[in-house]
Amino acid sequence: MPRRKPTFKTDVIGTLDLNPEEAVGEYLLSRQQERFFVKPPNWDSAGDSVEMLYIANSRENEAMQVLQRQLLEEAQRQTELNHQRIAQMYRMQERLRKRFIEVNGFIKDCADKKRAAEKIIREQETLHDELSGGIDDYKRSINVLKAFRRDLKDTVRQFQPYERVLDDVVKISDIFVSPKDCMDRCDALMLAQVEINDLKNTKLQEIEEMRQRMVKITSEAGLTVLGLKNDLAKLERSYNQSRALVLKWETTLSLCKDTTSNNDLDKDRALDGIQILYRMLCKRRGEFTF
Incomplete structure (x- = not known):
């Protein structure tokens, strides 16, 4: 054990x-x-004989064949079911593809609509800002016009006595036909005064420009004259230096000329003396000379 x-x-x-x-x-x-x-094993057990092994193997073979047939039937049934599932899956895939295409197109349409809407929103916001600015400008203009209206009323109320005086002047005077004629003539005089002032300012500006131009020309002429004076001084210094150098060389040349003339004179005198001596010697010798 x-x-x-x-x-x-x-x-x-x-x-x-x-x-x-x-x-x-x-x-x-x-x-x-x-x-x-x-x-x-027990005493009455048959044991593991060949016949018992054959019977057991036959039974096991039959059981395995039955199991094989069941498995084949199950496999065929499963194959048919798989074919049905595959066909159903293909149909579902086709529906999903169509649905995906539709949804994708819908998403693209939504994106395009979104971009168009955003563009329209930006344009509307820009237009709103412009209109808001225009409204603010109009409000300011209205306020300015209201203030101008109040000031105009005050001015009319203030100048109303002058209007009566102007009517009296027109009635008395023979020059003016109506108050409007008087005001037109006054406006013409004011416009003429404005034109005269403008012309005066223009002429004064032209005179100032001419004065500045003359000052500029005068300064340029002064600078030119100063430059010419400097050049003249340089030329004068050069002339004096050249004159001194010429006088120096002239003195030297005159000395050379005097020396040359003196040497020529001495040479002529020597030649004359030699000629005289030669003649005297010839006379003493009794020779004929020319």
């Missing part, structure tokens, strides 16, 4: 257990487990 635990001590050949008190407990433990315990 195999034991679950090995012996602790053995003899020379390895079969002696020196602790039999522990072997009994191990034997009892080994009887309680079924892993390493083999039950012997």
Whole structure:
């Protein structure tokens, strides 16, 4: 009977257990487990003969064939079901593709509409800002006109006595036909005065420009004259230097001329003396000379 635990001590050949008190407990433990315990067959058991093995294998083969047929039927049924599922999946895929195309087109349309709406919103905002600015300008203009209307009323109320005086002047005077004629003539005089003032300012500006031009020309002429004076001074210095140099060389040349003339005179005198001596010698010798 195999034991679950090995012996602790053995003899020379390895079969002696020196602790039999522990072997009994191990034997009892080994009887309680079924892993390493083999039950012997009963006395009336047929055992594992060839016929029994054939019968068992035949039964197992029939069972396996039945299981194979069941599996084939299940596989065929599953194949048909898979074909149906694949066809259904293809139909669903086609519907989803069409739906995707429709949704994609709808999304693109929505995006285009969104961009168009944003563009319209920006344009409307710009137009709103412009209109708001125009409204503010109109409000300011209306306020200015209201203030002008009040000032005009005050001015009319203030100048109403002058209007009566103007009517009296027109009635008395033979020059003016109506108050409007008087006011037109006054306006003409004022316009003429304005034109005269403008002409005066223009002429004064032209005179100022001419004065500035004359000052500029005068300054340029002064600078030119100053430059010419500087050039003249340079020429004068050069002339004086050249004159001094010429006088120096003239003195030297006159000395050279005097020396040359004196040398020529001395040479002529020497030649004359030699000629006289030659004639005197010829006379003494009685020779004929020219």
